[in-house]
Amino acid sequence: MRQARTLAAMAFALATLGAVPLGQRADLTRAAWGQNIGERTVSGAVLDASSNPIVGATVFLKNMKTKSIRSYSSTTLGHFHFAQVDMSVDFDLWAEKDGKKSAVKTVSSWDDRKDFVSDLRIK
Secondary structure, three states, rough: OOOHHHHHHHHHHHHHHHOHHHHHHHHHHHHHHHOOOOOEEEEEEEOOOOOOOHHHHOOOOOOOOOOOOOEOOOOOOOOOEEEEEEEOOOEEEEEEEEEEOOEEEEEEOOOOOEEOOOEEEEO
């Protein structure tokens, strides 16, 4: 994954600087176009097995590069929201309440959505 990103970045730089003939620039910049640069939001709701909102669940967002973890307590409607999430890094997302845990979902760096929305079910 890292090698593909490096190659795309080099291709973009070469095309931008004019080091590549005009006919080949479009192909090289298309490879770099798919890179996710910037920030996104990650949001959703924490639900029980019957799709009822869970209030006060702790939602975790773990940066898989640095291993740092952000957390959020779900609202009265079960909602959670993380802003300024780096799009170039993979994250794990899960919720916990009263010793029970949801499945872990991956927020992939390959996913180009600026608003990543996913519900988490605690059973």
